[in-house]
Amino acid sequence: MNSADLGRRVGVPSTALFTDQYELTMVQAALKAGTAGRRSVFEAFTRRLPEGRRYGVVAGTGRVLDAVENFHFDDEMLGFLRDQKVVDGPTVDWLADYRFSGDIWGYPEGEVYFPGSPLLRVEGSFAECVLLETVILSILNHDSAIAAAASRMSAAAGGRRLIEMGARRTHELSAVASARAAYIGGFHTTSDLAAGFRYNIPTVGTSAHAFTLLHDSERDAFQAQVDSLGRGTSLLVDTYDVTEAVRTAVEVAGPELGAVRIDSGDLLLVAHRVRQQLDELGATETKIVVTSDLDEYAIASLAAAPVDTYGVGTQLVTGSGHPTCSMVYKLVARARSADPADPLLPVVKKSLGAKSSRGGRKWAARRLDAYGVAEAEVVGTGDVPPELAGRQLLVELVRGGEVVAREPLEAARDRHIAARAGLPMSAMQLSRGEPVLPTEYV
Structure with a gap:
């Protein structure tokens, strides 16, 4: 595999300030409250496809991995945060040592997706995961569109x-x-x-x-x-x-x-x-x-x-x-401590109307009909039904803070061609319509 196939990453600047201030203020408050280290699960998903679209396309995953790898605060950034009083001194000290050390799973790049598909699952402490929200969403929303x-x-x-x-x-x-x-x-x-x-x-x-x-x-x-x-x-x-x-x-x-x-x-x-x-x-x-x-x-x-x-x-x-996919990044589960043995508790924001979501650490699989054509996107928590075990969509991308799933861009391109070919023929229609696959929650 030629290194050029993976994208030239030499000299990539830090992505740590590609974030919203509220993420840093949440970290500050959580550090003070003693909850920053609680084991947490965040998921990126969209509640709906852009109007009239039949399917979505996952793109930007490789760039997300680069962004996570390069998310660290240098002295100049820390000085800016201190001088502008964005966060307090203890938080600046915590940020100085920041490196994402958790796990990330997600749909492989080039795959298709539907409303509710857990496109990216980020697991680690609350503080280290919440900091990645904006940079992840900005990449996925743009590139997938x-x-x-x-x-x-x-x-x-x-x-x-x-x-x-x-x-x-x-x-x-x-x-x-x-x-x-x-x-x-x-x-x-x-x-x-x-x-x-x-x-x-x-x-x-x-x-x-x-x-x-x-x-x-x-x-x-x-x-x-x-x-x-x-x-x-x-x-x-x-x-x-x-x-x-x-x-x-x-x-x-x-x-x-x-x-x-x-x-x-x-x-x-x-x-x-x-x-x-x-x-x-x-x-x-x-x-x-x-x-x-x-x-x-x-x-x-x-x-x-x-x-x-x-x-x-x-x-x-x-x-x-449709310049964006309206993806969101939500906390869906958390423990009461940083202890890996502490069970994860599903959490969900209670909202009216279209902003509702589902709690719990999710898996996803694509069910096929008797002809091998996709017929449903199945999303659930807990155990995966045996008949769907071989059809799971999420793959491991980051383990313990280390990227484990770099691949040539050609692989994502080939994957998309195959994924699109596996959809019902109506997916190719340009006329407005509903998502070509329903999302079933189990």
């Missing part, structure tokens, strides 16, 4: 290639995380070099309209690009007249031209005309790439078009209308 959008786009593309190209439409760090999540969700490449460097995702890129406008003629621009990048490059053909541009592109590069890109107009009509023209010019192997504010619905509408690759930006990195 992007991966879910990517998965829908991948399903709509029907095997055609997808390029993630949304770096100019979001925060520069979100762009890297988005490219990673999109790759898990089924995209093939990214235009973001930082994502390629950090996560070993294949990168692509050719030129924008500015390159054509820079030159005295479109022919000069195409010639310069081909001279530099070779005949296999992709030429942008909608700066002026598409028909003339395609003719010029083939004249310059020959029938070996790699691809043409269309970024505007009626993509369905233009793609058909361009395919016909390329074939008539002998460029039968030249691919057609389309861009221009695509989402899963636009991709689906182009299913009958002779398109080979879709480039998606804005709608992907904003979750195609």
Whole structure:
């Protein structure tokens, strides 16, 4: 296994201040009350999927493991907390020695999930677990939203290639995380070099309209690009007249031209005309790439078009209308002490309406029907029924503070493809609907 496959983590800064102040004030109060060390279980889950979505996609797990590993307070951070009187002196001293020493279990990255699925289970002392709430939720909510959008786009593309190209439409760090999540969700490449460097995702890129406008003629621009990048490059053909541009592109590069890109107009009509023209010019192997504010619905509408690759930006990195998954992080069980022998007591917040949840340390399994297709997400506490023992979803991620489940990004990507294929066919419908699997509590 190449180290690059696991993501470059060298020089990753501390994540300890990616937190809300109330988490530190809770630690301070719990330390004073003598309850900070009580053995506790927190779970991350969502009460509902974004409106109309049929399934969710777990993404960001690898980044969560990095965040937990790098969650520690350096002298400058501790000075800030002391000077700003965020917490008192004894709490600053406690934070100085902080390293997560507990256990984490969760759905493996790339797996699908449903309302109530215990996506991540964090166990340890109350103080060490509660500090991780914000950083865990910020990663899972963002990355899972992007991966879910990517998965829908991948399903709509029907095997055609997808390029993630949304770096100019979001925060520069979100762009890297988005490219990673999109790759898990089924995209093939990214235009973001930082994502390629950090996560070993294949990168692509050719030129924008500015390159054509820079030159005295479109022919000069195409010639310069081909001279530099070779005949296999992709030429942008909608700066002026598409028909003339395609003719010029083939004249310059020959029938070996790699691809043409269309970024505007009626993509369905233009793609058909361009395919016909390329074939008539002998460029039968030249691919057609389309861009221009695509989402899963636009991709689906182009299913009958002779398109080979879709480039998606804005709608992907904003979750195609759902930029978060509304995941929460709740205390579900705790003991009366730090003693491992002390039994865990289920706890639950009593809320009205949609904010209700269920207490207890949970397991989850996916029940299959007679044809091997998923039919229910089963969530419970206590013993796992024998018939579900081999279908459990949670895997060990951190043991005693040490990460035990690093894996190549390709593994998460392959897992998602397999998990999506195991859902009922209605999961692939883009029309609004309820979650494709019910969640059953036992």
